[in-house]
Amino acid sequence: MSVVVVGAGIAGLTAAAELAGRGVDVQVLEARDRVGGRTRGIEIAPGGWADAGAAYLGERHTALLELMARHDLKTVPTVMEGDSRFDVRGAASAQSVPGRFPPLSGVALGELFDLLDEVTRSVRVDAPWLGPDAARLDSLTAAEWADTNLRHPDSRLFFPLFLGEMMAAAPADVSVLHMAFYLRSGGGLRYLNAFAGGAQEWRIDGGAHRLSEALAAGLGDRVRLSEPVTAVEQDDTGATVRSASGTTRADAVIIALPPVLADRIDFTPELPARRSGERTGPGCAVKVHLIHPSPLWREQGLSGWSVSADGPLLSTVDDSPADGSAGVLTGFVTGEEARRFAALSADEQRATAIAQAGRLFPDLPEPIGFHVTDWVNDPYSRGCYAALFGPGDWLALGPGLTRPHGRVHWAGTETSTEFFGLMEGAIRSGRRAAAEAAARP
Amino acid sequence: MSRDDMVEIFRRVLETDSVSVDSDFFASGGDSLLGTRVLSAVARAEGVELSFEDLIEAPTPAALADRVASVTR
Structure with a gap:
């Protein structure tokens, strides 16, 4: 059994290490001259x-902690x-405040978090495109949602800051469904926002890059750098992966890339559906x-x-x-x-x-x-923390998120409905994809 | 608003039943984000706008209910 993994970020390296541990002949092709993806x-x-x-x-983040322990x-x-410093009152009037709470109306922010909590709980986190209100929430941007729901100037001021911090998004970039899913996937508002606890x-x-370096060290020369992949061709007996230095043949392929970059690979046969949509943006x-x-x-x-x-x-x-x-x-x-x-x-x-x-x-x-x-303009990440799903994306892309395309399997933090966008999601996706590839007949 | 009403708000926000009238919000798993949700719940129930400092200074259901009473009296 042989597998080519495309992308030496945390997801790809996790998948490769899992497969190598099962005795699979694995090669990792990485476009950059370093491993680590969106860690550096x-x-x-x-x-x-x-x-x-x-x-x-x-x-x-149990999978990450376990992997860290394994690599010491x-x-x-x-x-x-x-004290914290806050400059939220205009005219560059920074002030010191004890604790982490900004000098804004507590009631207004509480109302904002009540509304966010409500919409966050309404999504189906394992399959957001299937929730009861999915179609409506997928059609609205978070900016439109805020415009309708937020009345107090302090909540209107704070909402974009909160969304930027939580998911590196401007409210106009993401659907309400994606915002709610992301917050839920990461453990809910409080967990995702908190430092302690x-x-x-x-x-x-x-540094977080040490995890990828440790995984890559275990794989040795099976990780090949400066090998951007341009095409994946499948036939009856296997798959051919085209990269900078030539072609690599394997029984299966794991694409561990952000969705927009996965779509730049030429697949033969073609993918039944794209991995990203018109409104999918970079984190x-x-x-x-x-x-x-x-x-x-x-x-x-x-x-x-x-x-x-x-x-x-x-x-x-x-x-x-x-x-x-x-x-x-x-x-x-x-x-x-x-x-x-x-x-x-x-x-x-x-x-x-x-x-x-x-x-x-x-x-x-x-x-x-x-x-x-x-990270916004980085050609081999195209955004960070993660791809931003805009209006229409979840309903169109969700059903195919992890569905294999013949011998091609999908990894990357954007394919994990658990801890989407985080290192933890990347590891979980890599494990899933490795298990899928290893279970091929 | 009675102290028991305030206990109910704390329980709902902290998602735990182990809150009594003398439980400290911040020692019971509360943080600033959840604290604002106590403030919005109080505002909805009583029409009283407490500040985040009120919660820091009166972090138990008993003390916070007293503070609401002192404002509405």
């Missing part, structure tokens, strides 16, 4: 790493002690890292957490390495702001981000290091 480490100080992509996990990777708690409880010590996240010699803000009684109504840095969080080798403030640029920021020159990006950080944290010196990671 940047060395921000000698031996100190920051996550340029996916970073966080919590205790419900440790968790680091996210630190959130001290939630989906952001920990990071992976040394809109740009990550900015501001590097300091140490987490200086902690000495000022600040947690590093901030939320701003205006960009580019809609929120910041303390992502300093546990070993104290540096202070890292991660800025999240999401939704509309991500598109706008990504279109700026490197100099403009640096100037605007550092100016905003200076307003948010006026007692901090200029950072000693500055990094921008643009």
Whole structure:
């Protein structure tokens, strides 16, 4: 039995490692010159790493925790002690507030979360396209939903910030069904939003990319880098995968790519339906890292957490390495702001981000290091955290999400209805696809 | 709003029956997001707009019900 896995992100590498463990002859073809997909480490100080992509996990991410334990990777708690900084009242008037709650109407935000909770519970999480109200929720954008349902200016202000943080989407990008599904799939509003006791409880010590590197190390030369795949041809006896250096023959193929990239492969015979729709968009996240010699803000009684109504840095969080080798403030640029920021020159990006950080944290010196990671325009990810399903997408794409196409099986976090968009979803999808491929007659 | 009414709100928001009049919201699994849902429930029931600071200062059903009473009296 032989299998070609396309894509050496967490999903593809998980699938490949599972298959190799069962004695299957496996090859992984990766377009980039690195493994890890939407996880990537940047060395921000000698031996100190920051996550340029996916970073966080919590205790419900059982498959990830198990895989980490197997590869001797440790968790680091996210630190959130001290006051937050909020700039949500206009006129760049940042203020310090104890805890994580923004200086907005608690009742208005409560009403927003009540409404979100209600719609989130109404979706069928294992098959969102089949829920009782699926057709209606699939036809509306989250922006239209907000326009109809949110009355208070504070909830209207906060909703796009919340959606940006939760799923790297602008409200106009996603259907209500996708928003509700995503929040439910990730464990519900509270779990997905929380640091302590939630989906952001920990990071992976040394960086999330280490998981993929550990998986790839176990596979050795079965992982082939700089091999973008262009075509998959099936016949009666197997499949031929065309990539940069030539062709690879196998009994089965696992495509572990985001849906928009899967659609760029030429399949023979053709796919019965596309993997993405007209409205399927890239997750809109740009990550900015501001590097300091140490987490200086902690000495000022600040947690590093901030939320701003205006960009580019809609929120910041303390992502300093546990070993104290540096202070890292991660800025999240999401939704509309991500598109706008990504279109700026490197100099403009640096100037605007550092100016905003200076307003948010006026007692901090200029950072000693500055990094921008643009996932929106990354040709081999096409967005991060995950693909955004727009109006019509779930009803059209849902039924085929995991349905094999002959010898072709599907993996990737977008094929997991559990923890969709997260590292946990990627691992679960890789395991499922590996089991499917291994069970072929 | 009675203290028992407030216990019911806490139970519904925290999704647990193990809430008594003296249970601390934040020690019972509550966080800021869930806290806002207590505030919206109180607003619906009593027409009273409490702030998030009210919940921090009066984090038990007993104390929060007293605070509502002091506002509506």
